[in-house]
Amino acid sequence: MTVRIENQTCFFTTESGEEIRLCPDVTILTDSEKAMSAVDLNGQRIYITEAEADALTVAGAIDSRRHLKASESDSVI
Template identity: 85%
Template sequence: MTVRIENQTCFFTTENGEEIRLCPDVTVITDPEKAMSAVDINGQHIYITEAEADALTVAGAVDGRRHLKATDSDSVI
């Protein structure tokens, strides 16, 4: 798991160590090329599971995900 959440604080494991953010300061996004949820930390996408994305939004992160459809031109389906 790349994300740990404690008391509305998010801990992200990255290549350079651990990044810490308050959950309300984090936005969960959808990367349409990979059809995965991610968060943007210092300009780097950290890919997360849907369970992690849901846990982040419950802890106060902004849910900026888009649902991709087979008819969308950027869909991998």
């Protein structure tokens, strides 16, 4: 898991170490090209699971995710 949450504080494991943010200062977004949820930290996009995204929203993060829909008839979504 790349995210740890304690007392409305988020700890993100990144390539350059650990980034710490207050959960209400974090915005969860959808990367439509990768069909994944992510957060942007200092210009670096950190991809997270849907379970991590849900846990962040419960802790107070802003949920800006969008639902993606299939545009091809043989798509699995």
